[in-house]
Amino acid sequence: MKTKINVNGTLKTFEVKPDEYLLDTLRNSGCVSVRRGCDTTSCGVCTILLDGKPIASCSYLSCRADGHNVTTVEGIPKEVALIADFFGHEGADQCGYCNPSMALTIYAMKKELKNPSDDEIRAYLVGNLCRCSGYVAQHRAIRAYLEVE
């Protein structure tokens, strides 16, 4: 079935199966910054922004995204570069597999929450797992990023 999705500002038409998930549609179209992890909504590495809201693309049917806007890290390069700088400065990444999903969730959080507390930041990132860092350095980097006007 034909599905039109605006991906990072460009309207694209995809031929998708009824049980195809957005993760597969995006990866098959070359958008491999969207990662495959658990494939069952638990790890968060497949996070994308659907109309600005972070969702697990591994569990969102592609046909349901028809007429909607999808943002991946390629769609917000300046913000991602800024977040990456803070992550680098704080030593907040190791393998980097979760970085695109973290960047998108952090970006969405900054738009959604005003002056979030440490607990609110942790709660917002519950669904984004990092198996390397232990989150302490990431938390410092996120704090620094949130302070940027």
Add this chain to the structure above:
Amino acid sequence: MKIDSYLKAKSVEEAYKVLKENKDAAVIAGGAWLKLMPKTIGTAIDLKGLGLDEITETDNEIVIGCMATLRQVEKYEALQEQYDGIISKSASSIMGVTVRNIATIGGTVAGKYGFSDLLPTLMVVDAELEFYKRGRVKLSEFMNEKGFADDILTHIYIKKVKSRGWFETMKNTAIDFPIINSAVIKSPEGYCIVIGARPYKAAYAIKSMEFINACKNPGTDEIAQAADIAADEMKFGKNQRGSAEYRKELCRTFVKRGLTEVIS
């Protein structure tokens, strides 16, 4: 999970008709856990775009559309004011934001999921459901019925009551399903206690409620007794998250904490 065809319903009537005429059709709600279902759906009916994702208010009730996401429920201000915000709290304890932006309250309710953190709080506040053809029915009645709805759930109604409430869930990790959860309220009608994730579907602790409601000024001893009654009357099972015995002890502790909190 396999889906043969997808229908974006143009109206609730169309969705209802397709559901009734096709045995293998199913309403997919948010679809967050579709993948985990070991079956084939002939026609996946999508209610998105029918305006059922709104949360509105009347003087006496909060009306939640079945397609409202758990994130919407969690953030809706008026819900944070009812019974110490237990509905918002239970919604916020489910997985992460990336899942709560997908999963819907309608899917949670219609699925009668034993692992649901939201259902115990909806039951304890005596929520009502509205089905397209059947009309309004109490959630407690729906939960007691065998099987699932063969109708379209459209709205969930919460009475506006500012009273004491308590909710707690026990999990191995924040993104896991609960080992057990519990919701307790003190309303003008009395105390109400619901235990969920037993791992069976949520249920009222009837005998415990009868006991504590019969006490004039319940204190520490009565609360402890009510907790013992709840632990004894509820049926618990085992799964990979915990044994029946473990759940029974957690239930005792949760009821004690819940009653202590709402009585204080």
